[in-house]
Amino acid sequence: MSHAMDVLPYLVAAYVFLTGCYGLATSRHLIHAVGCLAVCQSATYILLLAVGYRAGGTAPVFSDIEPGSRPVVDPVVQALTLTDIVVGATVTALLLALVLQIAKRHGTVDPDELRELRG
Template sequence: MSALMQVLPYLIAAYVFLTGCYGLATSRNLIHAVGCLSVCQVSTYILLLAVGYRSGGTAPVFSDIKPGTRPLVDPVVQALTLTDIVVGATVTALLLALVLQIVKRHGTLDPDELRELRG
């Protein structure tokens, strides 16, 4: 595998993270902002799965292969990614619920128009 292919997943992870941050920083809509936060989180899935990848490895499921006969991708990072997805779902659900309440109380989705807390 070429050197570029080895680095590519990490570059993509960094790119996705920064794209999400850019979206957050310039967002004009709070639902969009929560979506951008999820984009940032997706970069961690990419990174974790890339870390665990083995060239020619197969899924770490032993129902049809004998342990030790084939290279496997790292199951630990897959467990981490699953946990991470659960965490992300909780955060997104809670933040979207807060956005709903913001729309009810402030009557706007635009973060530029929230002027209650400052100074």
């Protein structure tokens, strides 16, 4: 029972990642595909935060707790998660801009109809 809890958050991250992959592969709409990529990326947030969790820990912010009085979660992975979110947002913005261009130039946003390259 307790052993299941030891790995459950990691398994949730894997599940979310695979769900995003399934959505990406079966997507019929490019904006939907961009959303699926965001789902894949959120799996990495879960994984990072799960790796950094410490039992009974609180946020690593010492403006209202005495340093050393309580265990805190790992701040390094939290900073990495922040970086992850920022990069994810920029990638989403760029991809959506590309989708807009594709919709204008090709008149479709179905990936299966975008077969050949056109100038």
